[in-house]
Amino acid sequence: MISKIKEHCGIVGIHNVPDAPRIVYETLKFLQHRGQESAGITFLDKDRLSTVKGLGLVEDALDPIILKSSNFSIGHVRYSTTGRGVIDEAQPLSDGKIALAFNGTIPNYINYNVRIDTEFIYEVLKNQEDIRQGIRKLVDVADGGYSLVVLTNKGELIGLRDPKGFRPLVLGKLGSGYIIASEDSAIRQLGGIVIRDVKPGEMIYIKNGSIESEIVARDEVHFCSFEYIYFSRADSIIDGVSVYRARVRLGEILAENHPAKADIVVPVPESSVPIALGFSRKSGIPLEYGLVRTSVSKRSFIMPSQDKRESIVEEKFGVVGEVVRNKKIILIDDSIVRGTTMKKLVKLIRENGASEIHVRIGSPMIRYPCYMGIDFPNKKELIANDKNEMEIAKSIGADSVEYLSIDEMIKAIGRQDLCHACFSGMYPLKHSYDFSKLSVSMKG
Numbered sequence: 001m002i003s004k005i006k007e008h009c010g011i012v013g014i015h016n017v018p019d020a021p022r023i024v025y026e027t028l029k030f031l032q033h034r035g036q037e038s039a040g041i042t043f044l045d046k047d048r049l050s051t052v053k054g055l056g057l058v059e060d061a062l063d064p065i066i067l068k069s070s071n072f073s074i075g076h077v078r079y080s081t082t083g084r085g086v087i088d089e090a091q092p093l094s095d096g097k098i099a100l101a102f103n104g105t106i107p108n109y110i111n112y113n114v115r116i117d118t119e120f121i122y123e124v125l126k127n128q129e130d131i132r133q134g135i136r137k138l139v140d141v142a143d144g145g146y147s148l149v150v151l152t153n154k155g156e157l158i159g160l161r162d163p164k165g166f167r168p169l170v171l172g173k174l175g176s177g178y179i180i181a182s183e184d185s186a187i188r189q190l191g192g193i194v195i196r197d198v199k200p201g202e203m204i205y206i207k208n209g210s211i212e213s214e215i216v217a218r219d220e221v222h223f224c225s226f227e228y229i230y231f232s233r234a235d236s237i238i239d240g241v242s243v244y245r246a247r248v249r250l251g252e253i254l255a256e257n258h259p260a261k262a263d264i265v266v267p268v269p270e271s272s273v274p275i276a277l278g279f280s281r282k283s284g285i286p287l288e289y290g291l292v293r294t295s296v297s298k299r300s301f302i303m304p305s306q307d308k309r310e311s312i313v314e315e316k317f318g319v320v321g322e323v324v325r326n327k328k329i330i331l332i333d334d335s336i337v338r339g340t341t342m343k344k345l346v347k348l349i350r351e352n353g354a355s356e357i358h359v360r361i362g363s364p365m366i367r368y369p370c371y372m373g374i375d376f377p378n379k380k381e382l383i384a385n386d387k388n389e390m391e392i393a394k395s396i397g398a399d400s401v402e403y404l405s406i407d408e409m410i411k412a413i414g415r416q417d418l419c420h421a422c423f424s425g426m427y428p429l430k431h432s433y434d435f436s437k438l439s440v441s442m443k444g
């Protein structure tokens with residue numbers, strides 16, 4: 001049975017910087033929002049690559065004391081939804097000669113004799129005399145959305161973004177060497193200098209302190225719109241577009257085209273705060289923090305089981321009764337996946353005395369799974385799969401629910417070259433797949 005492999009992850013690679021494994025460790029903490037189920041670090045130890053991995057948040061999964069001194073290292077944070085066997089699938093994947101850390105999904109791995117897509121990449125890259133040749137071959141045969149970093153036991157660091165550029169990847173300078181990471185905000189937080197985004201289809205090859213760039217393949221770009229809506233950090237800038245600004249614009253357009261009469265605008269913290277700010281500014285309805293996030297910070301849709309997701313919702317939000325009592329509320333969130341979180345929140349806010357709750361969502365309706373790197377559940381579990389806005393409102397107990405349209409989202413983010421397959425069902429892949437079969441296999 002094919003194991004489930006859809007992933008969304010954070011990756012980092014460091015070349016020629018003293019204490020690289022410890023810096024990778026710090027960077028993984030800055031990328032923790034991209035994956036919370038496992039973490040791993042590979043570093044060059046004499047002429048072999050050593051790898052340490054563990055389950056959970058970076059600080060629980062890895063003990064920095066066991067990281068040796070090295071100038072070359074890569075790291076990975078990951079989530080999955082099965083919640084089983086994740087340590088086997090934790091990354092980096094390494095045989096001591098090459099190590100890879102991968103963010104994305106390559107659905108055509110099922111045509112090859114491998115368990116997971118990380119193994120598919122590894123099989124293509126291993127035994128290549130020149131790692132660059134392996135990368136060219138990989139781009140030729142892989143279909144999907146992926147960014148990756150590879151480290152070899154010769155100290156070569158490679159960064160690659162797939163030709164359609166679904167996932168972000170950024171090149172930076174760090175002290176005497178270089179860093180490649182999923183998001184620029186992590187590089188800046190380390191005190192590094194952001195050089196630029198890796199381009200779609202570009203391989204960055206760093207050896208002995210010098211950088212080569214090669215466009216391995218060109219294609220039409222389809223950057224993941226969900227990176228702007230939810231996944232990336234608000235202080236990141238992706239391909240020249242500020243995530244924060246995009247989120248504020250999502251809120252402004254939501255207020256313009258999907259208004260509601262209310263006393264206050266309340267964001268579901270944290271990622272929807274800029275969307276709520278945009279809504280509040282545009283509508284003139286005051287923004288209030290009616291919900292607070294408690295110290296349990298795991299993101300509910302990336303929790304592996306329904307039970308865990310529901311208990312996390314209860315634990316992670318508190319309602320400020322003073323704010324919501326006897327008020328008509330516009331409750332803003334970035335998206336609704338299964339509806340688990342939103343249903344619970346609406347109930348909690350009503351119990352605290354709100355008179356009306358109008359839910360406004362800063363993205364279109366998620367109707368389809370993603371096969372390019374974000375781990376949405378299968379179609380049947382998505383609340384918008386078979387319901388319209390009125391039916392969703394009824395299902396979650398809200399007075400009304402409205403979403404952005406795909407065109408409104410594109411206008412808000414301000415770039416045309418976006419993937420919107422989870423909203424539209426139009427998958428911009430090279431080949432078509434029997435996704436229902438793939439999904440069942442992945443669940444197995």
Ligand code: SF4
Pocket residue numbers: 145166223224225226227369370371372373374419420421422423
């Ligand atoms: S399907 Fe949705 S989540 Fe997946 S890459 Fe496209 S926009 Fe992103």
